[in-house]
Amino acid sequence: MSGQPARSWDALQAAAGLPRLDARALLEHVSARPREWLVAHGDEPADARVAERFDALAARRRAGEPLAYLTGYREFFGRRFAVDRHVLVPRPETEGLVEAALSRLPARAAAALRVLDLGTGSGVIAITLALARPDLQLSATDASASALACAQVNAARLSAPPIDWHQGDWWAALPAQTPRFDMVVSNPPYLADSDPHLDDPALRHEPAGALACGPQGLEAIEQIVATVCAHLLPGGWLLLEHGCEQGSAVRDRLLQAGLSEVATLPDLQGLDRISLGRRPVHA
């Protein structure tokens, strides 16, 4: 026993040195109490062990660790995905990528449409697509075995339809003779290795291999785009998330690869975020 007087839930939050929403989320997590309960009982003394755990997590948050790693989850498309330090914390921009993918998939097809998520991380893209369209045949890859393990946990917890998981370097992860896809979606690493944002305390905690890729940040995108036509059915789509200053460079790569209907879509802030193209039906 420390002999200190018990602090109230409100006092803990107020002294955390964090934005109110972060402090509230951490308190909900450590106390396992819903927001409404904490509001109604804010002036009551907090359990000492919970208070200690809250202080420890608040200190890690002040040092820049993403909230999602501290609570162990992040919401994506209204669902709770488990995340850990082996996977990128899913970003709201990526919900736009999923929406763009869904809006380009025909409502019905003679055979199950085949969709691939390259660099799946926590699995948010593949799992959200599979849950939105259980008629799709989903595959997902990642170079990281730990990321794939996290994605598989999420798929099981969210009762997603079956997804084929493959570990390896971009296209090389796919078994030989894998049939072509109707759509390939990817949010690859796209920061340059020297990007000063990588020094940001928040990004320092995320896996380097999920964030940065080569001197220009375009290397992963180039690897994916270079041979995409060998993996797409005629009329099949490629959709890529990228940095807000990379739209023109990514469109160039898509055109060089022979894709048609090449375009860039903005994110909610109006910034270039997703570029896409389609393998011509008659090449």
Ligand SMILES: C[S@@+](CC[C@H](N)C(=O)[O-])C[C@H]1O[C@@H](n2cnc3c(N)ncnc32)[C@H](O)[C@@H]1O
């Ligand atoms: C920006 S994260 C995206 C994760 C997830 N799709 C999302 O949107 O939250 C990029 C992912 O690509 C994976 N990755 C990096 N290099 C790769 C490679 N050479 N082959 C396959 N996956 C790779 C990383 O492990 C990481 O999970």
